Amino acid sequence: MIRNLLAAIVLLALVSSYFFYSNLFGVRPVLVSVVYPFQYATNVVWGSVAGTPSFLIKLGNLAKENAELRRKLNMAQSRLAVLEEIKIENERLRETLAFQKGRYNFKLVPAQVIGKSGVLLLDRGSRVGVRVGMPVMVKEGLVGRIVEAAPFSSKVLLITDAMSSVAAADQRSRDFGVVEGGPADTLSLKYVAGSGGVGQGDTIVTSSISSVFSPGIPIGTVTRAVKKEADLFYEITVKPSVDFSKLEEVFIVF
Amino acid sequence: MRFLKLFLYILTILVLQTVIFSRLNFMGVSPDLALVSVIIFAVLEERSPSTLFAAAISFVQDCLSVGPYLNTAFKTVISNVISSVRERFVGDEYSFAAGMVAIFTPAYILAEVFFLYFVFQKEIGLLHLVIKIAVGTIYNLLLVPLLFPAVKAVVHE
Numbered sequence: 001m002i003r004n005l006l007a008a009i010v011l012l013a014l015v016s017s018y019f020f021y022s023n024l025f026g027v028r029p030v031l032v033s034v035v036y037p038f039q040y041a042t043n044v045v046w047g048s049v050a051g052t053p054s055f056l057i058k059l060g061n062l063a064k065e066n067a068e069l070r071r072k073l074n075m076a077q078s079r080l081a082v083l084e085e086i087k088i089e090n091e092r093l094r095e096t097l098a099f100q101k102g103r104y105n106f107k108l109v110p111a112q113v114i115g116k117s118g119v120l121l122l123d124r125g126s127r128v129g130v131r132v133g134m135p136v137m138v139k140e141g142l143v144g145r146i147v148e149a150a151p152f153s154s155k156v157l158l159i160t161d162a163m164s165s166v167a168a169a170d171q172r173s174r175d176f177g178v179v180e181g182g183p184a185d186t187l188s189l190k191y192v193a194g195s196g197g198v199g200q201g202d203t204i205v206t207s208s209i210s211s212v213f214s215p216g217i218p219i220g221t222v223t224r225a226v227k228k229e230a231d232l233f234y235e236i237t238v239k240p241s242v243d244f245s246k247l248e249e250v251f252i253v254f
Numbered sequence: 255m256r257f258l259k260l261f262l263y264i265l266t267i268l269v270l271q272t273v274i275f276s277r278l279n280f281m282g283v284s285p286d287l288a289l290v291s292v293i294i295f296a297v298l299e300e301r302s303p304s305t306l307f308a309a310a311i312s313f314v315q316d317c318l319s320v321g322p323y324l325n326t327a328f329k330t331v332i333s334n335v336i337s338s339v340r341e342r343f344v345g346d347e348y349s350f351a352a353g354m355v356a357i358f359t360p361a362y363i364l365a366e367v368f369f370l371y372f373v374f375q376k377e378i379g380l381l382h383l384v385i386k387i388a389v390g391t392i393y394n395l396l397l398v399p400l401l402f403p404a405v406k407a408v409v410h411e
Contacts, residue, residue, distance in 0.1 A: 004334070007305070011327045014313075031317040035272075038265060042273045115272035116279070118319035147320050157320055160282075162376040182376055185282040245279050 029150040032121075036114075036153045040123060043114040106214055108251040111136075111154075119147065120156040124252060130154045133212055135253040141218035141241035142166070142206060143250050154252075158244060159219065160185045167210035168219055173197040176207055179219055179238060187220055189236035196234065198225045204238050214253065256408075263408045264311045267291055272318060278393070283386050285393040287401065288315050289362060290355055292329045294398070294405040296336035297351040308333035322373075328365050332358050352398045359391045 058065075109128070115121040124130050126149040136143040136156045144164065148155040157164050160181040168179040168189060175196035177189045192198055202222045208215040220238040227234045271287045278284050288311050296304040312325035319325075336354055343350050363386055370376040378386075 007330070007334075011323075011330060014323045015327050028317045031314055035265065035268060035314070035318060038269045039273050042269050046274055115269075115318075116276035116284075117272040117315070118321065121272060121318070155320060161320075162370050162374050163321060180376075182378065185279075245277070 029148060032148070032150040032153060032155070036121075036150065039115045039121060039153075043112070107254040108137075109254055111250055111252055113247050113250060114153070118161070120144065120158060120247065120250070122154045122156060122250065122252070123152070125150050125152045125154050127151045129254065130252055135213045135217070136250050137217055137253060138242055138247065138250050140243075141220070142213065143242055143244070143247065145212060146252065156250070160187060160240060160244060166213060166219065167207040168204050169207040169215075170196070170198050170222075171203040171205050173199070173202065176209065177234075177236070179204060185240075185244065187238040187240055189222070189238050190233065192234040192236060194227050194232055194234060198222060198234055198236055200225055203241075259408050260307065260310075263291075263404070264307075264314060267311065268314055268318060271315070280389050281382065281385055283363075283390045283393065285397055286359070286362075286390070287397060288312055288325065289329060289332075289359065290394050290397045290401050291405055292333050293336060293354045293358060294351045294402055295409065296333040297340060297347050297354060298406060298409045301334065301337035304333050304337055305330060324366060324369060328362055332362065348398075348402055351402060352395060355394050355398055356391060359394045360387045363387050363390050 109124065109130075111122040111124040113120050114123050120136075120143070122130075122136075130146055130149045132146055132149055134146045136145060142159055144156045144158040144161070146154050147157040158181065159166055159179065162181050164181040166179045167176070169176050170189075170192075173196060175192050175198050177192040179187050179189050182188060189198070189204060200222055202225075204219045204222060206213040206215055206217040206219060218241045220240040222236055223239045224237040225234055226236075267287045271285075275285045275287060291311060292304075292308040295307045298304075299307070308330045309326060312329040313323065316323045316325045336358075340350065363383075367378055367383060367386075371378075
């Protein structure tokens with residue numbers, strides 16, 4: 001009886017400790033670092049084993065795909081050169097109008113997904129400059145943010161996680177709200193005033209009032225937006241723009 | 255030697271869980287190798303070693319994730335409950351383990367959902383919950399034939 005009681009107290013203390021000492025005095029990053037080499041090796045082996053059949057099937061199309069990718073790269077580079085010009089012009093105009101400096105000056109560092117355990121485990125850590133709070137994205141949109149950085153790996157809290165919340169805005173109506181994760185890998189946009197104009201099919205992006213994420217990164221599309229007469233806020237469901245089950249490579253925003 | 259085998263078992267299970275089995279995610283549920291291992295271990299072993307095993311494997315699992323130590327708390331309790339009832343069970347260990355997986359997987363998912371609801375105010379629709387429980391239980395029951403011989407080999411030196 002006493003042993004059970006002691007065990008219950010220890011477990012309760014451990015659960016409560018998360019809210020005050022989330023990295024358990026450095027124990028968590030150490031354990032992550034110990035397991036990391038095995039995860040990395042397994043991921044490499046699994047990648048080559050699982051990728052072999054599709055590689056063989058795709059082998060015939062490689063030359064065609066290569067040519068297509070080169071063409072797209074050339075196009076993207078040309079567009080990038082134009083965008084650089086526009087960016088410089090934008091910054092100059094902002095200065096002229098005494099606006100705040102734009103927040104689009106960021107560097108993207110690629111990282112491999114080596115595992116998933118509620119969070120995404122990446123093969124980049126504090127050794128290459130990854131810090132807690134850095135946003136993580138792919139070309140489709142926002143993935144999440146770094147919540148723990150060990151020397152060689154880091155953990156990403158997905159935007160679909162129940163503990164995640166992101167300041168967001170409707171790209172069309174410019175209504176502000178907070179995107180929160182749910183227990184079934186879904187997203188909901190909360191605290192959008194009932195007077196707003198959010199509609200089905202609207203794109204939700206990160207908001208300019210966010211202190212963590214750069215503005216304008218796509219989050220998802222509104223699949224349901226309803227407001228009952230007595231409610232102050234909309235009830236909005238958002239379908240993420242990223243397919244989280246297929247993430248292999250992501251970009252950390254430095 | 256036994257300690258080394260247990261260490262290697264825990265490491266293998268958690269690496270497989272995070273790297274390979276997590277890819278089978280469906281509606282936020284993937285097979286939980288650690289939970290099935292804890293249940294089988296509790297069926298085959300005495301209370302103290304199985305409690306320690308449950309605490310160790312689920313603590314490392316929690317450290318590889320984020321959030322409060324729900325795995326550690328719930329799985330240690332599950333291991334203890336199974337230890338309390340195993341002496342009164344008449345029948346073969348394999349069926350007992352499968353039965354416990356069928357009971358404790360839904361219980362574990364429900365406990366997790368209740369925690370999220372009361373601590374983080376996150377609601378889940380009834381249909382989602384039912385699908386989550388069904389998928390989780392099927393996944394975990396499929397793991398029993400794979401993990402039972404492995405745990406038995408670790409337990410019986």
